[in-house]
Amino acid sequence: MSTLHIVNKPRQAMELCIRAVASGDTVLLIEDAVYELMSSAQRLNVLPGGCSVCVMDMDAKARGVEVSAPFEVIDYNRFVSLCVDDDKILSWF
Amino acid sequence: MKFALAVYGAPANSQAPQSALHFARAVVAQGHEIVRLFFYQDGVNTATAIAQPPQDESNLPSEWQAFIQENQLDAVVCIAAALRRGVVDQAEAGRYNLPGHNLRDCFELSGLGQLLDGALMADRFITFGA
Amino acid sequence: MSHSVCVISTRAPYSGQAAREALDTALVSASYDIETSLLLMGDGVYQLLEGQDSGQIPRKNISAMLQVLPLYGIETIHVDHASLEERGITPEALQEGVTMLAEGELPQFIQQHSRVFNF
Numbered sequence: 001m002s003t004l005h006i007v008n009k010p011r012q013a014m015e016l017c018i019r020a021v022a023s024g025d026t027v028l029l030i031e032d033a034v035y036e037l038m039s040s041a042q043r044l045n046v047l048p049g050g051c052s053v054c055v056m057d058m059d060a061k062a063r064g065v066e067v068s069a070p071f072e073v074i075d076y077n078r079f080v081s082l083c084v085d086d087d088k089i090l091s092w093f
Numbered sequence: 094m095k096f097a098l099a100v101y102g103a104p105a106n107s108q109a110p111q112s113a114l115h116f117a118r119a120v121v122a123q124g125h126e127i128v129r130l131f132f133y134q135d136g137v138n139t140a141t142a143i144a145q146p147p148q149d150e151s152n153l154p155s156e157w158q159a160f161i162q163e164n165q166l167d168a169v170v171c172i173a174a175a176l177r178r179g180v181v182d183q184a185e186a187g188r189y190n191l192p193g194h195n196l197r198d199c200f201e202l203s204g205l206g207q208l209l210d211g212a213l214m215a216d217r218f219i220t221f222g223a
Numbered sequence: 224m225s226h227s228v229c230v231i232s233t234r235a236p237y238s239g240q241a242a243r244e245a246l247d248t249a250l251v252s253a254s255y256d257i258e259t260s261l262l263l264m265g266d267g268v269y270q271l272l273e274g275q276d277s278g279q280i281p282r283k284n285i286s287a288m289l290q291v292l293p294l295y296g297i298e299t300i301h302v303d304h305a306s307l308e309e310r311g312i313t314p315e316a317l318q319e320g321v322t323m324l325a326e327g328e329l330p331q332f333i334q335q336h337s338r339v340f341n342f
Contacts, residue, residue, distance in 0.1 A: 001334065006219070008108070008221075008222060012233070013233075015265075016233060016264050016265050016303075016306075019264070019326060019329050020333055022330035022331075030112060031108045031112060058115075059108075076118070076119035077119050077122070077123065079116060079119065080116065080119045080120050080123050080125070081123075083096070084125075084217070088334070089217060089218065089220075090333070090339055090341055091219065091220040091221070091222050092222075092233075092341065093101075093109075093220075093223060093341070099340075101342075133244065134240065134342075173247070174244060177240065205247055205248060205251045206255070208248065209248075209255060212338050212340070213338060218338060220340070222341060222342075
């Protein structure tokens with residue numbers, strides 16, 4: 001039982017997501033949530049162990065936000081695969 | 094796998110309808126099924142037939158219509174949310190004596206129960222929020 | 224398979240229609256005889272403040288609508304305690320019939336439902 005959390009805004013949406021995340025979940029940053037990567041990734045640092053963070057490639061590129069390890073850059077095909085792999089999808093916006 | 098998608102943002106104030114369209118195309122390309130599209134909150138504006146963005150910008154309502162028709166999808170617009178925001182079909186325009194109607198052909202106005210139904214019948218339910 | 228639904232509402236009551244439309248989703252779910260929870264987080268906790276006189280704006284009173292949830296089988300409203308603290312709200316400032324969820328309880332609470340609707 002793992003969950004995919006999709007976040008599309010920085011700040012409140014990200015904070016609420018983090019509170020709902022369990023170990024082993026995946027967090028995907030899309031749209032304006034990619035700006036979280038510019039805040040020294042502070043909020044992302046408090047994720048529980050075993051969580052991975054993915055970033056939508058086109059949204060980061062569109063906004064001029066650079067993505068580096070350990071964050072995984074993904075496209076929409078991979079996004080769909082993540083949805084198939086996790087049994088629940090929560091959206092924070 | 095069966096997917097149901099909910100879209101809550103309007104083309105002019107949210108990226109939600111654009112992100113949802115990218116996602117829906119990838120779902121279909123991978124051979125999965127979309128059992129319901131549900132447009133709610135400001136997302137109902139995605140179903141308008143009379144938005145005319147400048148030619149060098151994407152026309153999301155038109156792109157959604159093409160995608161829905163090509164894949165023969167069930168696209169539901171919440172009737173209460175749509176009436177609040179001025180998105181109506183011919184029947185509702187007649188019922189409320191409104192001067193026009195603007196719902197695109199491929200969309201259907203129906204109740205919020207269709208959001209629940211869609212989420213319950215799908216294996217995966219995903220929301221594109223505003 | 225019997226379903227259960229969690230509606231998560233994160234918006235303040237009167238800025239737009241988001242709070243109202245989240246609540247409508249919970250009511251429709253409950254009216255289908257689906258076990259339904261309403262969880263308020265973030266600015267959504269402002270929906271629970273006592274003393275709302277929304278006729279001033281005027282808008283329909285969200286607080287009054289939340290109070291009728293038991294009639295639909297939603298006996299309690301769940302609240303993220305950390306969201307209250309961040310906003311300097313004490314539980315006494317809220318209407319009755321709420322259940323606090325401490326930080327750390329949220330993932331499991333949400334997971335026990337088969338479908339989640341975020342607003």
